[in-house]
Amino acid sequence: MLAQIAIVSFLFYFPVALAEWFNPVSYVKKGVQLAVLAATAFVLVAWPRREEIYRRWTELSEVQNWPRAVLANVGVFTVVAITSLAFSKHVATVSEPPWILFAAYCCLLLANAASLALVAAPAAFWVGLPRLASAEMALAATGALFVLLAGELSRGSWHLLSSATLHVTAWLLSLYEADVFVDLERKLVAVRGFSVIVTPECSGYEGIGLMIAFLSLYLWIFRNDLRFPNALFLLPVGIVAIWLLNAARIAALTSIGAHVSSAVAADGFHSQAGWIAFLIVTLGLMAAAHRSRYFRRLPASAELSGVQADRMLHALLLPFIALMATSVVASAFAPHDQWLYGFKAVVVSAVLWWFRDVYRDLVPKVSPVSIAVGLAIGAAWVATAPQEQTPLAAWLYALPAATAAAWIAVRVFGAVVVVPLAEELAFRGYLARMLASSRFETAAPVPFTWLSFMVSSVLFGALHQRWIAGTLAGAAYALLMYRTGRLSDPIAAHMSSNATIALWAFATGHLAVL
Numbered sequence: 001m002l003a004q005i006a007i008v009s010f011l012f013y014f015p016v017a018l019a020e021w022f023n024p025v026s027y028v029k030k031g032v033q034l035a036v037l038a039a040t041a042f043v044l045v046a047w048p049r050r051e052e053i054y055r056r057w058t059e060l061s062e063v064q065n066w067p068r069a070v071l072a073n074v075g076v077f078t079v080v081a082i083t084s085l086a087f088s089k090h091v092a093t094v095s096e097p098p099w100i101l102f103a104a105y106c107c108l109l110l111a112n113a114a115s116l117a118l119v120a121a122p123a124a125f126w127v128g129l130p131r132l133a134s135a136e137m138a139l140a141a142t143g144a145l146f147v148l149l150a151g152e153l154s155r156g157s158w159h160l161l162s163s164a165t166l167h168v169t170a171w172l173l174s175l176y177e178a179d180v181f182v183d184l185e186r187k188l189v190a191v192r193g194f195s196v197i198v199t200p201e202c203s204g205y206e207g208i209g210l211m212i213a214f215l216s217l218y219l220w221i222f223r224n225d226l227r228f229p230n231a232l233f234l235l236p237v238g239i240v241a242i243w244l245l246n247a248a249r250i251a252a253l254t255s256i257g258a259h260v261s262s263a264v265a266a267d268g269f270h271s272q273a274g275w276i277a278f279l280i281v282t283l284g285l286m287a288a289a290h291r292s293r294y295f296r297r298l299p300a301s302a303e304l305s306g307v308q309a310d311r312m313l314h315a316l317l318l319p320f321i322a323l324m325a326t327s328v329v330a331s332a333f334a335p336h337d338q339w340l341y342g343f344k345a346v347v348v349s350a351v352l353w354w355f356r357d358v359y360r361d362l363v364p365k366v367s368p369v370s371i372a373v374g375l376a377i378g379a380a381w382v383a384t385a386p387q388e389q390t391p392l393a394a395w396l397y398a399l400p401a402a403t404a405a406a407w408i409a410v411r412v413f414g415a416v417v418v419v420p421l422a423e424e425l426a427f428r429g430y431l432a433r434m435l436a437s438s439r440f441e442t443a444a445p446v447p448f449t450w451l452s453f454m455v456s457s458v459l460f461g462a463l464h465q466r467w468i469a470g471t472l473a474g475a476a477y478a479l480l481m482y483r484t485g486r487l488s489d490p491i492a493a494h495m496s497s498n499a500t501i502a503l504w505a506f507a508t509g510h511l512a513v514l
Contacts, residue, residue, distance in 0.1 A: 001116055004077050008109075011081060013088035014102075024102060028109075030148065037144035044220060045143075046136040054451075056132060057125055064122040073115040080112045162187055162203035168247040169198065173254060189250070194257035194265070196250055204246035207278055211238045214282050218289075226289065227297040234285050234295070241285075245277035275328045283321070313430070315355035320426035322351045323419065338395055341407070345414040348422055362429065362487045370480050370489040374496025377473050381497065382504050384469060385513035393511045408506055415502045415514070420494035423460070427474065428481050428490045432456040448482045473497065 014025045046053060087105055090098065117126060130137055166187050173180045173191060181190040187198045215238050219231055252273065257265035289295040326347050330340035352359075396404055428446075435452035446452075457478055461471025477490035505513045 004080075004112070004116075007081060008084055011084040011088060013091060024099075024106075028106065034144055034148055037147055038140045041143045042133075042136060042140035044217060045139050046133050047221075049133060049136070053129075053133065056128070057121055060122045060125045066119075069115070069119045073112070073119050076108075076112045076115045080108055083108055161205065162198050165203045165243070165247050165250070166198040168244070169250045169254070172248060172251040177255065177258075189254060191254050191258040194254060194262060196254050196257070198250060202246075202250065204243040207242040207246055207274060208239050210278055211242045211282060215285065218286050222290075225297065226295055231289065231295050234289055238281055238285050241281045242277060245281060246274065249273040249277055276325075279325055279328065311355075312358060315358035316425045316430040318355070319348055319351045319422035322348045323422040338392065338407075341414060342410045345410055345418050348414075348418045352418070352421055359425075365486070366488050366492040367480075367484055367486075370484075370493040371496050373476055373480060374493035375500055377476055377493065378497040378500025378504075381466075381469060381473070381501055382513055385466075385510070390512045392514070393509060396511070412499075412502045412506070416495055416499045420491055420498055423463070424477065424487065424491045424494050427456050427460045428478060429487050431459065432478060432481065446481055446485060453478050453482070 083105060087101060090101070163184070166182070166184070166189060170180055170182045170189050173189065177191050179192060181195075182188070183190075188195050189198065190196070212235065215234055219226065219234070253265050323344065326340075326344035330337040330344055333340060396407070399407065432452040433446050435455055436447050436449045453475070457471050457474040460474030460477075461467040461469075464470030477493055480489040480493055481487060483489070501513055505511050
């Protein structure tokens with residue numbers, strides 16, 4: 001599907017001089033956005049019924065003629081590609097766009113989408129899905145339409161919110177800065193010659209949107225544990241908190257640029273501070289809600305019975321959360337963030353040490369095969385890595401020998417021990433088990449399912465800059481876990497891979513492989 005969208009986008013041409021409200025391409029794009037949003041929302045709202053839907057898909061797929069469905073899609077898409085090229089050439093030579101031909105072309109695109117759907121599942125599945133999950137489909141479509149319309153309507157209020165953000169930022173700066181300059185017309189605030197323009201994109205909409213999305217997901221997942229409508233109060237609290245922290249972020253950005261370093265302010269703090277604020281507010285509200293009797297409705301007996309599961313959940317996820325949070329904090333100090341790698345290693349190590357009693361049962365022994373697989377993955381990663389020099393190499397060569405050696409030791413320890421533990425506990429220890437069983441704490445040995453295998457591998461790959469190689473490595477680690485039923489094997493393989501990569505990088509000086 002992604003490949004076909006890319007090809008059609010490359011071949012297709014339509015006049016862009018038309019006004020947006022009169023250009024049918026804009027409506028097609030909105031329709032695609034609505035479909036993507038509705039599909040994503042359906043996955044979320046229908047998640048509790050995933051086993052029932054998956055069972056239905058499996059039953060009907062047994063009689064599906066997959067080769068014929070694939071060939072049909074390839075045939076329809078071939079016609080789409082040829083038509084896209086012919087239609088674009090025709091449009092380029094006429095003054096009035098051929099609306100009838102465009103309508104026919106859109107019908108052809110819909111036919112291609114239908115053929116793709118038939119590759120994913122037989123027609124009987126799609127016909128029966130509205131009866132099987134009618135409420136979920138209606139809710140997903142309504143939610144997607146609301147999000148799309150809200151996004152369009154909110155564009156007009158961006159300037160209003162950016163003005164409010166500017167006023168709050170200037171007020172915060174005036175509390176401790178003596179020479180604050182504000183230009184309301186240009187939406188500019190400055191201190192000692194370092195100025196920041198509060199554009200509509202800096203008004204806080206992105207943080208507010210992320211806050212609503214993540215808190216809504218939290219409310220849905222834990223809907224059986226939370227009190228409603230009390231829990232809905234988390235949404236306005238989160239919106240106000242993230243907006244105020246965004247203003248504080250801009251104020252801090254201005255002060256850092258004026259007094260500390262314009263490079264740190266522009267290169268690191270500018271982008272990373274927003275993520276720091278988002279993590280603080282989101283995780284803080286979730287933690288507070290889960291511990292507050294005003295928001296949580298579980299009786300004491302249920303809370304006691306869930307203590308073990310909660311500790312297992314924390315042991316699997318908190319090291320990775322600490323790794324991500326400290327990485328964001330360190331990135332906020334770019335281009336000097338390399339100095340904070342030790343801070344990241346210490347914080348994550350402390351979290352791992354806190355839950356050491358939980359990990360004893362998860363890592364009983366290691367198979368020699370896992371070590372061998374990890375070494376092979378590390379060698380393949382090195383062989384396919386870019387060979388150009390990075391700023392890290394120049395920075396490291398400029399350090400005194402003793403300082404460079406100490407930093408390399410910490411970096412190797414983090415890469416070989418800390419990072420593999422944090423990532424494997426999250427992706428193989430929690431995510432793969434959660435997708436394979438609703439009771440993740442009891443899913444050992446982990447049963448193989450295509451959903452847990454694909455999702456955990458792809459998300460692990462997305463964490464890495466070389467995402468294809470990362471996905472393949474994640475798939476290998478997952479197969480090791482399915483093979484032995486132990487979490488210790490993917491951890492050992494990941495450690496072996498990272499040890500191979502780190503030792504080769506520092507031995508040869510080609511640090512781009514890291």
